């Protein structure tokens with residue numbers, strides 16, 4: 001767990017002179033699930049945009065699996081194993097769940113290698129993956145007819161089908177019911193150790209369910225980092241984000 005899988009080193013991101021990220025340093029270990037929290041405008045989504053190559057830093061360096069990726073194009077970073085789930089789903093609504101997974105998986109040779117032992121037929125693996133995210137019963141349903149929660153889980157399954165080693169989730173529970181949020185936490189917890197995951201979230205109940213280490217951003221920088229308990233106690237974090245009532249009430 002100690003090997004650094006992703007490193008952001010002195011990152012600055014300037015939009016026409018406005019510094020959305022101003023000297024961000026972040027290191028995430030292999031197999032770790034890191035929660036990224038902070039007030040609106042702190043730079044969390046921009047940080048994910050930088051990691052997946054949607055934008056390039058004005059200065060600084062991003063390293064993934066020991067290699068500099070901040071000079072690569074988005075498709076090259078995706079090919080290197082970085083998968084991003086956006087707030088707006090990108091599933092193919094006309095296709096079934098099964099077909100969506102097949103499309104996501106078709107370019108890979110090591111079928112679902114991260115999740116399931118080799119030797120199982122592609123069909124079995126695909127079904128096991130659907131089961132893993134709770135979509136086993138709706139494999140042949142058109143994606144356009146899935147519930148909001150199911151659509152989000154399909155998005156996560158698509159990243160797994162692409163064999164993404166580093167998974168970036170931007171507010172995965174937005175718009176979910178309490179039950180759906182809890183189920184998403186279960187999925188995230190089961191992925192720990194097998195994938196490196198960064199989750200940007202405002203739902204502090206969810207963060208508490210999944211977070212081992214939490215990084216708090218404020219004004220484009222890292223304000224604090226630690227366990228849920230440490231973050232809850234941190235005066236600076238309470239001041240800018242959590243208020244005085246504790247993380248459960250943020």
Ligand SMILES: Nc1ncnc2c1ncn2[C@@H]1O[C@H](COP(=O)(O)OP(=O)(O)OP(=O)(O)O)[C@@H](O)[C@H]1O
Nearest residue numbers: 015018019020038039040041042043044045046047
């Ligand atoms: N393309 C852009 N051009 C100009 N400013 C931008 C751009 N993208 C982001 N910003 C600004 O950078 C700052 C950080 O935005 P970002 O979306 O990363 O914050 P965030 O922490 O994800 O906030 P939220 O929790 O509201 O999603 C904001 O002030 C935002 O307006």
